[in-house]
Amino acid sequence: MKKIKVNLQENSYPIFIGSGVFSNLLELIKEKKLNRNIFIITDKNVDKHYKLNIESVFKNYEYKLNKFVIKAGEESKCAEVLNRIYANLLLKNYGRDTLIIALGGGVVGDLAGYAAATFMRGVQFVQVPTTLLAAVDSSVGGKTGINFEKTKNIIGAFYQPKFVIIDANFIKTLNRSEIICGIGEIVKYAFLADENFYNYARKNIHKIFEGDEKVIEKLIYESVKIKAGVVEIDEKESGLRKILNLGHTFAHAYESILEYKIKHGEAVIAGLSAAIILANKIGIMNDKNYNEYIEFVHSIKITKSILNLDKEKLYAAMLKDKKNREGRIKFVLPKKIGNIIVDIEIEKSDVIYALSHNEILFEQDKLKNKNSIKKNSISLKNPCKDEIKI
Numbered sequence: 001m002k003k004i005k006v007n008l009q010e011n012s013y014p015i016f017i018g019s020g021v022f023s024n025l026l027e028l029i030k031e032k033k034l035n036r037n038i039f040i041i042t043d044k045n046v047d048k049h050y051k052l053n054i055e056s057v058f059k060n061y062e063y064k065l066n067k068f069v070i071k072a073g074e075e076s077k078c079a080e081v082l083n084r085i086y087a088n089l090l091l092k093n094y095g096r097d098t099l100i101i102a103l104g105g106g107v108v109g110d111l112a113g114y115a116a117a118t119f120m121r122g123v124q125f126v127q128v129p130t131t132l133l134a135a136v137d138s139s140v141g142g143k144t145g146i147n148f149e150k151t152k153n154i155i156g157a158f159y160q161p162k163f164v165i166i167d168a169n170f171i172k173t174l175n176r177s178e179i180i181c182g183i184g185e186i187v188k189y190a191f192l193a194d195e196n197f198y199n200y201a202r203k204n205i206h207k208i209f210e211g212d213e214k215v216i217e218k219l220i221y222e223s224v225k226i227k228a229g230v231v232e233i234d235e236k237e238s239g240l241r242k243i244l245n246l247g248h249t250f251a252h253a254y255e256s257i258l259e260y261k262i263k264h265g266e267a268v269i270a271g272l273s274a275a276i277i278l279a280n281k282i283g284i285m286n287d288k289n290y291n292e293y294i295e296f297v298h299s300i301k302i303t304k305s306i307l308n309l310d311k312e313k314l315y316a317a318m319l320k321d322k323k324n325r326e327g328r329i330k331f332v333l334p335k336k337i338g339n340i341i342v343d344i345e346i347e348k349s350d351v352i353y354a355l356s357h358n359e360i361l362f363e364q365d366k367l368k369n370k371n372s373i374k375k376n377s378i379s380l381k382n383p384c385k386d387e388i389k390i
């Protein structure tokens with residue numbers, strides 16, 4: 001079992017990573033002297049797959065224990081479900097000495113975290129992420145919250161867990177598109193990190209689909225290390241943490257225009273591609289890097305189309321993003337691996353250009369897949385410069 005410590009001014013916490021570490025949950029709770037009255041929040045899919053594991057971990061548990069199972073999916077991250085959680089906690093006489101365990105993906109983590117942050121002005125909370133996205137992203141950093149009236153994550157709190165357990169075995173029951181969601185964030189970390197991790201990710205990321213435990217653990221560990229390092233420096237997103245939004249300005253616009261029918265991680269992949277195009281267009285990324293990065297990002301095949309979207313509407317969605325102020329869009333763009341620029345304001349025409357040419361690249365991917373043409377015989381048009389061969 002590997003351990004990463006998130007060092008914060010207050011409420012530092014450890015993250016335990018390994019295959020099978022979920023079975024150590026109670027031991028860790030005891031070791032950390034956490035509350036014993038446990039309220040597990042999970043969703044139907046996770047419960048279906050891991051009911052027996054949960055029962056085995058809590059076999060003969062002597063203290064108060066309840067499991068609250070929500071419907072799987074983003075719709076559950078709402079005030080109605082949150083209210084049901086509060087009502088259930090009260091009904092079962094939970095008090096200040098409660099420990100809420102979030103066992104699930106980002107939806108469960110965000111919702112359970114916010115319930116923990118607010119019930120009785122805050123009770124203890126442990127995160128057990130079960131999706132790749134939750135493992136490398138949402139379970140680390142303390143952002144919790146719910147959606148409200150069609151606006152995502154608009155109500156929430158920064159609230160840190162007591163610890164996080166990332167069991168790589170959970171990844172094995174995820175379907176392909178859920179894995180791609182996590183990969184989107186891992187690819188992002190590869191750009192934020194250094195050449196070592198970038199090269200490792202580039203070479204090995206596809207082995208996640210084969211269930212290669214060693215690769216999965218390493219990619220999770222390195223990704224979490226980066227996120228934890230950034231969160232340590234900037235817990236409340238006032239500076240450095242903005243680099244975690246690489247690709248996300250575009251991604252949020254794709255999600256919004258597609259009415260969230262595209263998964264976040266897939267939108268992040270499309271967003272990273274657009275950010276790379278934009279960085280090359282405005283001259284902060286050279287052509288050699290551009291070609292290599294685009295090839296890497298497009299090697300992850302997304303399942304939802306971003307073709308034929310209205311570019312003006314996408315631009316308008318970016319302006320509305322809650323991270324932007326005073327009608328200005330602040331972009332986070334990569335110069336090269338480990339060299340990210342934040343808060344850049346860009347001419348609208350360049351943004352539209354990036355959106356249009358992103359579409360061209362994804363259209364070419366689609367054709368390539370459809371015609372099953374051999375990879376090395378395809379000519380990908382570099383939207384910014386000359387034709388390139390891949």
Ligand SMILES: NC(=O)c1ccc[n+]([C@@H]2O[C@H](COP(=O)([O-])OP(=O)(O)OC[C@H]3O[C@@H](n4cnc5c(N)ncnc54)[C@H](O)[C@@H]3O)[C@@H](O)[C@H]2O)c1
Binds near residue numbers: 105106132141175
């Ligand atoms: N707090 C943050 O910092 C942060 C960061 C990124 C994303 N998020 C939030 O995370 C959410 C998305 O998270 P997600 O992608 O994990 O979605 P999710 O929680 O909806 O999980 C995706 C699907 O996988 C299923 N599932 C979960 N674990 C499984 C397993 N081990 N095996 C089989 N199926 C399993 C779920 O039931 C669900 O159907 C969004 O609401 C997003 O806003 C939060």
